[in-house]
Amino acid sequence: MMDQDAAPVILIDDDRDLLKATAQTLELAGFAVSAFSAPVEALAHLDAGFAGVVVSDIRMPRIDGLQLFDRVLKVDQDIPVILVTGHGDIAMAVKAIRDGVYDFITKPFAADRLVQSVRRAAEKRRLVMENRALRDAAEQARDGLPLIGQTPAMERLRRTLRQIADTDVDVLVTGETGSGKEVVASLLHRWSRRAKGNFVALNCGTLPDTVIESELFGHEAGAFTGAQKKRIGRIEHASGGTLFLDEIESMPPSTQIQMLRVLEMREVTPLGTNEIRPVDLRVVAAAKVDLGDPSQRGKFREDLYYRLNVVTISIPPLRERRDDVALLFGYFTERAASRFRRPTPVVPASVVRHLREHDWPGNVRELAHFAERFVLGLEDIAETAKAGPVSPDMPLPERMERYEASVIRETLDHHDGDVRRTIEALGIPRKTFYDKLQRHGIVRSDFSR
Numbered sequence: 406m407m408d409q410d411a412a413p414v415i416l417i418d419d420d421r422d423l424l425k426a427t428a429q430t431l432e433l434a435g436f437a438v439s440a441f442s443a444p445v446e447a448l449a450h451l452d453a454g455f456a457g458v459v460v461s462d463i464r465m466p467r468i469d470g471l472q473l474f475d476r477v478l479k480v481d482q483d484i485p486v487i488l489v490t491g492h493g494d495i496a497m498a499v500k501a502i503r504d505g506v507y508d509f510i511t512k513p514f515a516a517d518r519l520v521q522s523v524r525r526a527a528e529k530r531r532l533v534m535e536n537r538a539l540r541d542a543a544e545q546a547r548d549g550l551p552l553i554g555q556t557p558a559m560e561r562l563r564r565t566l567r568q569i570a571d572t573d574v575d576v577l578v579t580g581e582t583g584s585g586k587e588v589v590a591s592l593l594h595r596w597s598r599r600a601k602g603n604f605v606a607l608n609c610g611t612l613p614d615t616v617i618e619s620e621l622f623g624h625e626a627g628a629f630t631g632a633q634k635k636r637i638g639r640i641e642h643a644s645g646g647t648l649f650l651d652e653i654e655s656m657p658p659s660t661q662i663q664m665l666r667v668l669e670m671r672e673v674t675p676l677g678t679n680e681i682r683p684v685d686l687r688v689v690a691a692a693k694v695d696l697g698d699p700s701q702r703g704k705f706r707e708d709l710y711y712r713l714n715v716v717t718i719s720i721p722p723l724r725e726r727r728d729d730v731a732l733l734f735g736y737f738t739e740r741a742a743s744r745f746r747r748p749t750p751v752v753p754a755s756v757v758r759h760l761r762e763h764d765w766p767g768n769v770r771e772l773a774h775f776a777e778r779f780v781l782g783l784e785d786i787a788e789t790a791k792a793g794p795v796s797p798d799m800p801l802p803e804r805m806e807r808y809e810a811s812v813i814r815e816t817l818d819h820h821d822g823d824v825r826r827t828i829e830a831l832g833i834p835r836k837t838f839y840d841k842l843q844r845h846g847i848v849r850s851d852f853s854r
Contacts, residue, residue, distance in 0.1 A: 756779065
């Protein structure tokens with residue numbers, strides 16, 4: 406059985422007997438060989454993502470080895486090509502090597518000579534592919550993506566996004582607050598053919614029931630009290646692009662019915678008119694709960710869930726990929742240092758312990774805010790890091806103070822620093838809220854997105 410990690414080799418020779426024998430030699434050496442008797446067939450299986458080596462005879466009808474090499478260069482100039490010839494043409498070998506051929510082997514050759522050459526070429530190709538992957542990760546980091554990570558879960562997530570980005574299917578994204586659901590939606594838009602269209606985002610949980618229909622579907626002047634002029638809705642504005650509906654579980658039942666029709670018919674009727682307007686859009690919806698679970702779905706329509714659930718992407722919480730925390734923290738601290746024009750601080754052991762032991766309920770967003778406050782040297786973060794886990798010997802009043810400060814920070818983070826929503830969630834008067842901010846040294850603006 407072939408090793409799944411075996412380096413791939415594309416082998417080309419018009420002599421079928423020699424082709425079979427050489428393929429067996431390379432397979433016994435542990436390579437995954439794809440053998441072709443015609444260069445055209447081999448080229449059809451080659452692209453810039455090919456992670457292996459090309460081995461080809463030179464003397465072949467129609468397309469010889471040197472012409473094949475030229476075509477491989479156009480696909481990817483870093484793919485190693487090894488040419489084999491039965492004619493000891495020194496001038497040809499010199500020219501081939503000068504043009505970039507990895508190796509030139511003259512028949513007859515010892516099996517070990519070919520195997521060693523392919524092995525070295527495969528190692529070179531592996532390093533090239535690894536460096537490209539690192540450059541891609543750095544490019545993503547420059548874009549500010551919280552999908553940075555080396556854990557298998559994040560690698561699968563990025564691979565899935567690449568695979569479905571240009572398919573135009575509607576997507577349901579699930580994940581906890583701060584895990585990066587809007588970033589996933591934005592990437593699906595940017596990596597698709599819709600990238601030139603609008604990316605329109607709407608948080609269904611932040612709009613009153615009386616406003617959300619007008620925001621989504623638009624309205625004509627005079628459609629209701631206060632509608633003084635015509636307004637294009639978010640759905641129509643997203644035509645040609647992508648509509649992102651965050652916290653869709655909060656969408657009112659009446660609006661869900663209308664949204665189901667939009668998804669099925671790809672048309673919208675603004676309030677105050679009977680005019681039906683076609684829309685060409687992709688819908689990416691996000692939910693903090695599992696809409697497939699009736700106990701969590703609540704009043705969310707089952708038929709709308711199944712209509713949205715063409716493809717579901719689940720973003721793992723940060724506590725389930727702890728190996729990525731240090732990597733993300735390093736990126737966020739460097740970004741914050743650049744943004745605030747501060748030197749990147751040395752990370753003390755106490756902060757390392759906090760990174761390792763904290764559960765990060767606010768996920769990547771919480772970690773990013775923590776990194777910013779660390780770079781700014783804010784006292785509350787320093788004290789949190791110094792303290793580490795709460796000691797069993799700590800007096801109850803101090804424990805309560807720490808717990809209260811933690812709850813306020815997490816609630817602010819959850820609501821992106823919005824005072825009204827934070828106060829409502831905490832259930833305390835506004836004055837009490839501000840008093841507690843001052844007592845705990847919490848800066849509300851640090852939590853604003």
